[in-house]
Amino acid sequence: MKTAYSILVGLHVVTVIAMIGLLVAEGRKAVKKIPNGVTHAGLTAMVLGIAMIIINAMRHNSDSAVALLNHTKYGIKFLVLTTIITIAFRYSKKASITNQTWIALVGLSLFNFILAGAWQ
Numbered sequence: 001m002k003t004a005y006s007i008l009v010g011l012h013v014v015t016v017i018a019m020i021g022l023l024v025a026e027g028r029k030a031v032k033k034i035p036n037g038v039t040h041a042g043l044t045a046m047v048l049g050i051a052m053i054i055i056n057a058m059r060h061n062s063d064s065a066v067a068l069l070n071h072t073k074y075g076i077k078f079l080v081l082t083t084i085i086t087i088a089f090r091y092s093k094k095a096s097i098t099n100q101t102w103i104a105l106v107g108l109s110l111f112n113f114i115l116a117g118a119w120q
Contacts, residue, residue: 001055001058001059001062002059004055005052005055005056005059008048008051008052008055009052011044011048012045012048012049012052015041015042015044015045015048016041016045016109016112016113016116017113018037018041019037019038019041019042019045019084019109020106020109020110020113022035022037022038022041023035023038023102023105023106023109024106026102027102027106031095031096032096032097032099032102033091033094033095033096033097034088034091034092034094034097034105036092038084038088038105039085039088039089039092042081042084042085042088043085045081046078046081046082046085049074049077049078049081053069053071053074056068056069057069070119073115073119076115077112077115077116080108080111080112080115081112083108084105084108084109084112087101087104087105087108088105
């Protein structure tokens with residue numbers, strides 16, 4: 001279980017970094033749009049995050065030395081990621097997005113990434 005959890009953490013971090021990278025790369029263009037990879041990376045990160053919480057709970061049930069995760073932190077992260085995915089889905093079919101929408105997506109993604117490391 002520990003190995004599976006570690007693999008999920010690594011994949012989760014890669015998908016979040018990919019989502020941020022896609023958004024930042026889009027910022028260099030004059031006409032910005034939502035890359036399809038943003039929604040895919042966001043949904044993958046969400047599924048991996050939920051799987052990590054489930055595995056952590058299972059590990060905690062079998063070994064009380066394994067600390068239970070802070071569900072408040074992950075609830076907030078889930079809401080932020082749901083907001084990012086909703087915005088990405090809403091604007092994915094549009095020919096372009098405004099700078100404010102792009103900044104909101106980048107800001108929310110960075111907030112979620114920083115929240116993961118800063119809140120212990």
